[in-house]
Amino acid sequence: MAIKVGDTAPDFSLRDQNGKNVSLADFRGQKSVVLYFYPKDDTPGCTLESCAFRDQYEVFKTAGAEVIGVSGDSTDSHQKFAAKHNLPFTLLSDQGDKIRKQYGATTAFGFIPGRVTYVIDKNGVVQYVFDSMLNFKGHVEEALKTLQQLAAK
Secondary structure, rough: OOOOOEOOOOOOOOOOOOOEEEEEHHHHHOEEEEEOOOOOOOOOOHHHHHHHHHHHHOOOOOOOHEEEEOOOOOHHHHHHHHHHOOOOEEEEEEEHHHHHHHHOOEEOOOOEEEOEEEEEOOEEEEEEEEEOOOOOHHHHHEEEEEEHHHHHO
């Protein structure tokens, strides 16, 4: 079942590109999280999306949010991808797609891991879900809009 707006985001613990365990609970009560699932490191669309998050990373931080990318790639692959594109945020390795399935992040054409972004507030509640395989920059724009609306409340 897909996680939707108003749901409490399921907690998880995965290894990042440096081999460190990162849990969603680490951020609870402290900052919002922009959690984006993407298909694969160093593919054209995923590189465009990740670089768009990189280019707006300081804006996300100013808005009180942490950006976390998740794919089924290995920590080693994430480390190379982050270094190659100067990605300043956390990339988590979800080998076996357990967390992707837990969130109900869709697949495209039934077999390609989908591109889904969740904006999770500091209380752990999902405030926005954006699901689009081809609107790479839309993930960044919509997440920022949602964070700005949360800040205005």
